[in-house]
Amino acid sequence: MTHRTPTPDDTRYLMDTIYVIGGKWRLLIMLSLSQGHTRFSDILRSIPGITPRMLSRELKHLELNKIVVRELNDDTDNTDYRVTVYCQSFDPVVQAMVEWGRQHLENIKADQFRPRAVK
Amino acid sequence: MTHRTPTPDDTRYLMDTIYVIGGKWRLLIMLSLSQGHTRFSDILRSIPGITPRMLSRELKHLELNKIVVRELNDDTDNTDYRVTVYCQSFDPVVQAMVEWGRQHLENIKADQFRPRAVK
DNA sequence: CCGAATCCAAAATGATACTG
């Protein structure tokens, strides 16, 4: 049984989650990191439309909240960002949202190619 | 096998989803509706902190995007808001986020009651 | 009391240029 009846508490839980991952970019950054990107410029390129300003700010926020860690690579003198286990706890949320987006695009495509009745 | 390797396309799917449900209130309104609230004031009361202004605006957005429908009840002369099947397609996302929030609260509680080593 | 509109303040985000 995968269905639960929603309770008023669910509203609180949902608010908390929205608060933590709020904004346009945090989940996208987490996804980029989980795709294996570790360097600032790589993450920047992997997320269409994000600016260095927002990436820098959001990485700082995510680091403060223990969602990512920042490491200095002594050899290459580069900064690497990595996910934490805490970040991985968002995987089900990200998966559900990615899946919704994929389905949505499929639906749009299907509707475009399906003939419609004309008035 | 429930795990997928993330692809660059996933970034696009995730962006689309964030765009559609973006903001602080939309998912909360959908949850409230799925909890059975149909009237403006009921929804308003069920979401702590939301103002009539934001609820009104977001309901309008959700209606335009076919996520909710607005019905006039002729008997009581009241407006009823109801979810659509499109709205229900977000259930997995909402469930995942509610579940994350619940776990998060449990973790916080557990940590608070677990004795810590003192320096 | 329900639902929406108006005006204004604050916060989030964007564009662009620039630094070590």
Next chain:
DNA sequence: CAGTATCATTTTGGATTCGG
């Protein structure tokens, strides 16, 4: 490469008000 600084724009929210 890894960010910062500055300024413009957009989004969000508060307070108030107004008509059913």
